[in-house]
Each structure stands twice: as C-alpha cells, then as structure tokens.
Amino acid sequence: MQTDIHCPVYLVDDDEAIIDSICFLMEGFGYQLTSFNSGDAFLAQVxxxxxxxxxxxxxMPGLSGPEVQQLLNEAKSPLSIIFLTGHGDVPMAVDAFKQGAFDFFQKPVQGKVLAQSIEKGLQYSVKQHWKMHNLALIDALSEREHQIFKLVIAGKTNKQMSNELCVAVRTIEVHRSKLMEKLGVQNIAELMKLAPLV
Structure with missing residues (x-):
C-alpha cells in the first residue's frame, strides 16, 4: 500500500499497548512508525x-493532541495530523478539522483505513512542504526579481521586459539569472511550476 513517498510517520500516544498495536499493524502496510509517549517528547525530538x-x-497527560496541533500550526509545520482517540466526540473532531487536521478516527481503527489515511496525509504533507519551501524562496526575491518573475511567467521576452521596465536587456538577463538561481530552477519549465504560487 505504501507509495514511494519516504517521509517519517510518527505516533504520539500515552498508552504503550496502543503504540505496540498500531506500530505492528502499520508495519503490515509498509510503514515504520516512530513512536512517542507524550506530546512534549514528540515536539522535542522531531x-x-x-x-x-x-x-x-x-x-494525553501533559500536552493534549489539540495542544500539540496548535504548536505545530504556530511552527507552520507541513506535518499532516491524523487524530486517533478513544474519547472522541463531534465537537472535538470539528475543531480539529477547523485547525487543519488531515483526518480523525475513533479507536479502534481498521488498519487499512489508517494506512490509506497515512498515504494521503504524506502526499498532502509533501505538497505543503514544497509549497512552503518555494514561497519562502519567492519571498526572498528582490522587488525587481519579483517583477521579472511575474513577467517571465506571463510569457514576456527579455526585450519586452526591457521595454516595459525601462532597463537594458543585459540588466534583465542578470536579474533573470539571479532569480532562477535563488529559486533553484534550471529552466523556464521548472520556473513555470512555481507560477501558481505568485
């Protein structure tokens, strides 16, 4: 069931029997979980x-799941959050989803259902990580590089950008080269993948 996404999967639960059971169950689906018995331990080590x-x-004693979720949100973490609880109720689930939880299950949960949720959660997390990483790179561009980025993705040539911005073509080439270097792209096709973020 596991995709080719090789990202960590963590389990945070204060009940060792639950940890052992879920870890064993998920191994059957190809997932090696790293477990923690408290939210504090998880936050300190990940x-x-x-x-x-x-x-x-x-x-859980100490930090509850929703408190850990709040701290992950404050840290702008791309980790997908799946809640498991033996004491879940509708208001708790609704609040978890409003705060960005990926999924919410009441214990016991079927292994296949949890494994499918993990797979989708990892896919979502990878997309979020990519988006956050690239938004940070775009934010680091100078104002001129940002202008040129927008013009490049609009399909403008260096000459057209030169005329529009009233600068030499060579200046456009230098800024374009710097922005591609800062964004870690080698060509226009790679640059265009970032267009939806602008």
Whole structure:
C-alpha cells in the first residue's frame, strides 16, 4: 500500500499497548512508525519543518493532541495530523478539522483505513512542504526579481521586459539569472511550476 513517498510517520500516544498495536499493524502496510509517549517528547525530538505525518492521541497527560496541533500550526509545520482517540466526540473532531487536521478516527481503527489515511496525509504533507519551501524562496526575491518573475511567467521576452521596465536587456538577463538561481530552477519549465504560487 505504501507509495514511494519516504517521509517519517510518527505516533504520539500515552498508552504503550496502543503504540505496540498500531506500530505492528502499520508495519503490515509498509510503514515504520516512530513512536512517542507524550506530546512534549514528540515536539522535542522531531524536525517540525519537514514533511511527514503524525498520528496523535487527542487526550494525553501533559500536552493534549489539540495542544500539540496548535504548536505545530504556530511552527507552520507541513506535518499532516491524523487524530486517533478513544474519547472522541463531534465537537472535538470539528475543531480539529477547523485547525487543519488531515483526518480523525475513533479507536479502534481498521488498519487499512489508517494506512490509506497515512498515504494521503504524506502526499498532502509533501505538497505543503514544497509549497512552503518555494514561497519562502519567492519571498526572498528582490522587488525587481519579483517583477521579472511575474513577467517571465506571463510569457514576456527579455526585450519586452526591457521595454516595459525601462532597463537594458543585459540588466534583465542578470536579474533573470539571479532569480532562477535563488529559486533553484534550471529552466523556464521548472520556473513555470512555481507560477501558481505568485
């Protein structure tokens, strides 16, 4: 079932029996989970800036699942959050989704259903990570590079940009080269993939 996405999957639950059961169950679907018995331990040991998926117990001693979710949101983490709870209720689920949870299940959950949710959550997280990374690169462009970026994705030639911005063609070429370097792209096709972010 597991796709070719190789991102970490975390499980945060204070019940060791649940951890053992879910880890064993997900191994059958090709997922190696890294488990933590508290939200504090998870937050202290995981790089929150990377793509991945975290399965959170909603009610735990110390930081609850929703509190961990709030801290992940504040950190602008691309991690997808799947809530698992034995004490779930509709208002809790609604609030979790409003705060950006990817999925919400009541224990016990079927292995196949959880594995499918993990797979979709990882795909979503990778897209979010890509988007956040590239938005940060775009934000770092100078004002002139940003102008040229918009003109390039609008299909303008260097000469047209030169005329529109009242600068030499060579100046356009230099800015265009710098913006492509800053964005980590090699050609216009790669640059165009970033167009929806502008």
């Amino acid at each position: 790089d929150l800036s990377l793509a991945g998926c975290v399965i959170l117990d909603a009610r």
